[in-house]
Amino acid sequence: xxxxxxxxxxxxxxxxxxxxxxxxxxxxxxxxxxxxxxxxxxxxxxxxxxxxxxxxxxxxxxxxxxxxxxxxxxxxxxxxxxxxxxxxxxxxxxxxxxxxxxxxxxxxxxxxxxxxxxxxxxxxxxxxxxxxxxxxxxxxxxxxxxxxxxxxxxxxxxxxxxxxxxxxxxxxxxxxxxxxxxxxxxxxxxxxxxxxxxxxxxxxxxxxxxxxxxxxxxxxxxxxxxxxxxxxxxxxxxxxxxxxxxxxxxxxxxxx
Amino acid sequence: xxxxxxxxxxxxxxxxxxxxxxxxxxxxxxxxxxxxxxxxxxxxxxxxxxxxxxxxxxxxxxxxxxxxxxxxxxxxxxxxxxxxxxxxxxxxxxxxxxxxxxxxxxxxxxxxxxxxxxxxxxxxxxxxxxxxxxxxxxxxxxxxxxxxxxxxxxxxxxxxxxxxxxxxxxxxxxxxxxxxxxxxxxx
Numbered sequence: 001x002x003x004x005x006x007x008x009x010x011x012x013x014x015x016x017x018x019x020x021x022x023x024x025x026x027x028x029x030x031x032x033x034x035x036x037x038x039x040x041x042x043x044x045x046x047x048x049x050x051x052x053x054x055x056x057x058x059x060x061x062x063x064x065x066x067x068x069x070x071x072x073x074x075x076x077x078x079x080x081x082x083x084x085x086x087x088x089x090x091x092x093x094x095x096x097x098x099x100x101x102x103x104x105x106x107x108x109x110x111x112x113x114x115x116x117x118x119x120x121x122x123x124x125x126x127x128x129x130x131x132x133x134x135x136x137x138x139x140x141x142x143x144x145x146x147x148x149x150x151x152x153x154x155x156x157x158x159x160x161x162x163x164x165x166x167x168x169x170x171x172x173x174x175x176x177x178x179x180x181x182x183x184x185x186x187x188x189x190x191x192x193x194x195x196x197x198x199x200x201x202x203x204x205x206x207x208x209x210x211x212x213x214x215x216x217x218x219x220x221x222x223x224x225x226x227x228x229x230x231x232x233x234x235x236x237x238x239x240x241x242x243x244x245x246x247x248x249x250x251x252x253x254x255x256x
Numbered sequence: 257x258x259x260x261x262x263x264x265x266x267x268x269x270x271x272x273x274x275x276x277x278x279x280x281x282x283x284x285x286x287x288x289x290x291x292x293x294x295x296x297x298x299x300x301x302x303x304x305x306x307x308x309x310x311x312x313x314x315x316x317x318x319x320x321x322x323x324x325x326x327x328x329x330x331x332x333x334x335x336x337x338x339x340x341x342x343x344x345x346x347x348x349x350x351x352x353x354x355x356x357x358x359x360x361x362x363x364x365x366x367x368x369x370x371x372x373x374x375x376x377x378x379x380x381x382x383x384x385x386x387x388x389x390x391x392x393x394x395x396x397x398x399x400x401x402x403x404x405x406x407x408x409x410x411x412x413x414x415x416x417x418x419x420x421x422x423x424x425x426x427x428x429x430x431x432x433x434x435x436x437x438x439x440x441x442x443x
Contacts, residue, residue, distance in 0.1 A: 029401040029432065032382040037288035037402060040297050047283045047305050048276055054309055055272065114415050198419045221419050234423070 096150040098132055105134035105146035110158040114144050131156070164197045164220055172220035172235045179242045181253050182233055185224050190231070193223035198234065219243070260324055267315045275312050282325055283308075285403070286332045292398040293336035294343075295387060303339060307331045329403065330413045333395050337414075340391035382432070389428055392416075396424040
């Protein structure tokens with residue numbers, strides 16, 4: 001992966017920058033985005049005629065079908081009821097298989113609302129006491145953990161975003177212990193706060209074609225607290241190292 | 257906000273006039289936000305139009321006590337991200353530097369010639385920089401600096417943890433900072 005190097009840390013104030021550059025960044029962005037948007041999309045823009053036209057086109061055939069086909073509609077309702085009854089009966093005996101639990105999890109409305117890309121992974125992480133824990137992740141790396149009650153055939157809980165696994169949390173901690181900057185903080189008595197996942201998007205270059213493509217990874221954010229002040233370590237998990245360490249003033253702590 | 261609630265109540269009763277009020281109120285912000293993300297005005301208008309129609313179809317699911325704007329903008333921003341990601345899957349990122357650069361850039365005509373040149377350079381450079389950002393970093397940047405949303409609000413809009421939003425904004429700012437520093441050195 002050919003990640004473009006991040007040049008600084010996530011705060012607004014930067015001690016390493018030329019004075020005024022940071023403030024200029026934000027102001028230039030605000031002003032320029034407004035200028036660009038106002039220029040490209042003038043105040044005379046009116047979507048209503050198009051929306052009105054589309055809604056009219058959509059509703060007309062519906063009314064026509066309903067007006068002509070009420071008898072057919074009644075037949076269809078009966079047919080759907082019969083098929084539905086047969087379907088429900090087929091599900092009644094026994095409990096859900098894990099494969100059915102995965103299907104139930106990935107089609108849950110809450111899951112669909114959270115995961116907006118194509119679903120890349122849907123797998124059962126564990127089954128304990130007839131409760132399956134299913135991890136569903138989309139192609140952008142966004143993930144949810146879903147618990148499915150296999151006996152009652154219902155999704156009982158949807159946890160948003162991946163909690164870092166124990167292994168990844170341990171890997172993040174190991175990186176913090178190894179890095180000389182954070183190990184020095186730990187030796188001075190710093191405590192480690194809640195480790196959280198972050199999703200990092202970068203660009204990967206295919207050496208064969210030279211083409212770039214977007215690539216997402218899960219990293220970890222590890223807060224360290226010492227004397228009422230907080231440092232934040234951003235751990236590149238695949239590389240097993242701290243990519244950025246932000247000091248309490250928002251500056252970046254360089255490697256010694 | 258009472259006019260908005262009245263419009264939503266009308267819409268929930270099947271009165272399409274309620275949608276007309278919402279379109280009038282939110283269309284400009286939505287199209288502009290979408291445009292800054294997708295960098296294509298017709299596409300931005302199509303996305304916003306589709307989002308309004310979807311809002312009309314799903315208005316029954318909308319909690320009338322909540323403001324309509326964030327609910328709607330969320331839909332537009334996510335559709336715009338998907339559109340960019342779909343487009344990226346079908347073409348090389350190398351072409352990003354050239355796409356959709358605005359032919360005309362608004363400048364403050366009261367400013368002097370040097371300031372005018374700087375403004376035009378800033379706008380062109382920011383536009384080019386935005387085009388190089390991955391879709392989600394770009395969306396976070398637009399929602400922060402154009403729509404003025406907080407980290408938490410952007411996280412809610414993009415269905416992503418606040419820490420991820422902070423990271424994306426950081427990455428975007430870092431790239432801009434690199435450019436600004438280089439430019440400051442040249443002067």
